Amino acid sequence: MSVRRRVVVLGAVATLVLAAGSLALVGIASGPSGSLGGSSTGCAAPALKGAVVRVTLSNMGRMTVNGMMGTGAMSLRADRATVPSGKVSFLATNFGSVTHELIVLPLDGAGLAGSRPLGGDSRVDESRSLGEASASCAAGGGDGILPGASGWVTLSLRPGRYELLCNLPGHYAAGMYSQLTVD
Numbered sequence: 001m002s003v004r005r006r007v008v009v010l011g012a013v014a015t016l017v018l019a020a021g022s023l024a025l026v027g028i029a030s031g032p033s034g035s036l037g038g039s040s041t042g043c044a045a046p047a048l049k050g051a052v053v054r055v056t057l058s059n060m061g062r063m064t065v066n067g068m069m070g071t072g073a074m075s076l077r078a079d080r081a082t083v084p085s086g087k088v089s090f091l092a093t094n095f096g097s098v099t100h101e102l103i104v105l106p107l108d109g110a111g112l113a114g115s116r117p118l119g120g121d122s123r124v125d126e127s128r129s130l131g132e133a134s135a136s137c138a139a140g141g142g143d144g145i146l147p148g149a150s151g152w153v154t155l156s157l158r159p160g161r162y163e164l165l166c167n168l169p170g171h172y173a174a175g176m177y178s179q180l181t182v183d
């Protein structure tokens with residue numbers, strides 16, 4: 001199978017997984033018990049303020065080379081590339097098989113998403129983080145979003161360009177970044 005065809009097929013699979021995940025979230029949100037269950041069943045976020053950006057965190061589980069995730073084996077995708085300035089909520093859902101997170105960093109000048117230098121720990125400098133969703137079924141920072149779970153955060157963003165990324169070791173280099181423009 002050609003690389004291009006493989007990408008198309010995986011994209012279709014990811015779309016199906018995303019659709020199934022959305023249905024699962026709706027089912028849980030409308031359930032009578034209010035119980036969110038374990039990390040494998042997803043979790044419903046509260047009503048989020050401002051414009052909402054839904055972020056999909058994913059990886060292709062077994063696609064490893066020498067124990068490391070290969071380049072392009074992970075992804076971070078937002079459901080919109082542009083959002084109005086002001087209150088912006090991020091709802092990050094992990095459709096992958098390992099823990100992920102969402103961090104929001106400003107993009108300076110003509111900087112491009114995915115071009116930050118890696119440190120020795122295979123992470124990028126996140127000291128200028130504006131906020132993150134890295135807790136399972138909760139707002140703000142935590143120990144990471146477990147597979148099947150969601151995390152969320154609400155920020156006040158000025159017009160400009162921003163980068164959404166996952167900064168677990170190796171994940172940025174594996175493709176977990178995306179640009180967001182705030183008007």
Ligand SMILES: [Cu+2]
Pocket residue numbers: 057074099100101166167168171176
């Ligand atoms: Cu990640």
